[in-house]
Amino acid sequence: MTEDNEHPGHSERTISELLSAELAATHMTRPAEQITARATALRRRRATLSAALAVLTLGTLGSTGALLLSSPTPQRIVPVTSATAPASTGQPSATRAPTTAATARSSSATPGSETFQHGPAYLGHQSTATTATTASTS
Amino acid sequence: MNHQKNEGFAEFYAAARDGCLQAVRAAVGDPVQAEELTAEAFARALVHWRKIQHHPAPRAWVVRVALNTHVSWWRKRRREVQWPGGGPEQDRVASAESELDGPALTALRTLPRRQREVVALRVILDLDTYATAEALGISPSTVAVHYSRATAALRTALADPEERMTP
Numbered sequence: 001m002t003e004d005n006e007h008p009g010h011s012e013r014t015i016s017e018l019l020s021a022e023l024a025a026t027h028m029t030r031p032a033e034q035i036t037a038r039a040t041a042l043r044r045r046r047a048t049l050s051a052a053l054a055v056l057t058l059g060t061l062g063s064t065g066a067l068l069l070s071s072p073t074p075q076r077i078v079p080v081t082s083a084t085a086p087a088s089t090g091q092p093s094a095t096r097a098p099t100t101a102a103t104a105r106s107s108s109a110t111p112g113s114e115t116f117q118h119g120p121a122y123l124g125h126q127s128t129a130t131t132a133t134t135a136s137t138s
Numbered sequence: 139m140n141h142q143k144n145e146g147f148a149e150f151y152a153a154a155r156d157g158c159l160q161a162v163r164a165a166v167g168d169p170v171q172a173e174e175l176t177a178e179a180f181a182r183a184l185v186h187w188r189k190i191q192h193h194p195a196p197r198a199w200v201v202r203v204a205l206n207t208h209v210s211w212w213r214k215r216r217r218e219v220q221w222p223g224g225g226p227e228q229d230r231v232a233s234a235e236s237e238l239d240g241p242a243l244t245a246l247r248t249l250p251r252r253q254r255e256v257v258a259l260r261v262i263l264d265l266d267t268y269a270t271a272e273a274l275g276i277s278p279s280t281v282a283v284h285y286s287r288a289t290a291a292l293r294t295a296l297a298d299p300e301e302r303m304t305p
Contacts, residue, residue, distance in 0.1 A: 015292050016261045018242035019164060023262065026163055028155035030177045032148050038177065039184035046185070 147187050151180055154197045157263060161197075162204045165258040167247045171208070179204035197263055198273035205255055205274075245295035253288035256281055 155176070162179075163172035179200045183190045193199050239247070246254055252274075259270040260281075267285070271278040 015242065015289060015296065018240070018296070019246065019257075019261055022240035022243050023160040023164060026156070026160050026169065026172075028159045028173065028176060030155075030173065032151050035151060035177060035180045035184060036144065038181035042181055042185050 144184060144187060146191055147184050150183075150191070150196065154200065155180065158197055158200045158204070161201045161258040161262040162208075164243070164246055164262050165201075165205055165251075165255045166208055167243075167254075172204075175204040175208050175211075176200070178207055195265065195269050195273065198259060198265055198269060201259060201263060202273045202275075241296055242292070245292050248295065249288055249291055252276075253284045253291070256284040257288045257292075260285055 158179070159172060159176045162176045163169055166172045166175065182203050183196065183200050190196050190199055246257060249257070255274055256270060259265045259273055260267075265273065267278045267281050270285075271281045274281070
């Protein structure tokens with residue numbers, strides 16, 4: 001190496017020799033049988049993991065299929081129509097469009113429902129609105 | 139069945155185990171952990187022996203697996219709650235053994251991880267720049283840079299104190 005002139009005592013070759021000398025006493029004490037046993041355990045674990053993964057995959061596919069098959073009438077999405085919307089009597093309409101059947105049902109049956117009560121005209125008219133709702137539903 | 143699968147592994151293990159352990163020890167520093175890592179890497183080599191026996195540099199493969207395992211163990215341990223005394227008993231024994239290292243290994247331990255790995259593969263396993271680059275998954279020029287910096291740092295660390303004082 002060209003650096004030999006700079007540090008004649010510690011050239012690259014000397015570093016290598018020093019390291020090799022210091023590591024010469026380092027020996028692997030594990031017998032080959034121990035490595036074989038560990039490899040067998042690793043192989044077994046791999047096999048178990050792949051089997052578990054296969055079961056999980058099949059299970060996921062199976063449950064999805066079962067869910068699709070077991071619901072012949074899936075949840076309907078009911079659009080807001082004139083029949084379901086509150087009458088335009090000067091009262092504020094629902095600000096949020098119902099997205100599911102349950103929401104649609106509640107908003108159509110009770111104009112004074114949660115959605116309605118949060119409207120801007122709610123302040124100061126709570127008692128009358130609630131009374132009117134109760135009357136109309138009953 | 140297993141005999142056919144493992145054919146040739148015993149010879150490979152007998153011939154390569156000390157060299158691989160020394161390289162891993164040079165890179166990792168801790169002798170106890172180095173042996174654990176090397177044993178684990180050899181076990182994984184046996185699991186994939188059909189492929190590994192045709193590998194161009196099976197020793198480098200073993201050392202690389204050991205070093206990667208070291209990183210993943212370190213990541214795992216980082217998340218664990220540390221013992222109040224500074225670590226389990228094994229750690230203390232290992233560090234005590236490390237303290238018995240000579241000047242070259244002590245100086246090597248002060249280098250960054252990548253530089254130690256490059257020195258381990260180039261010096262201990264006697265791989266060339268390209269084989270080292272392939273084993274570590276980095277470019278040959280990066281290997282050259284790491285190697286150059288590592289040897290310069292080692293030279294400085296191993297130089298006599300008087301020599302170091304002179305500009």
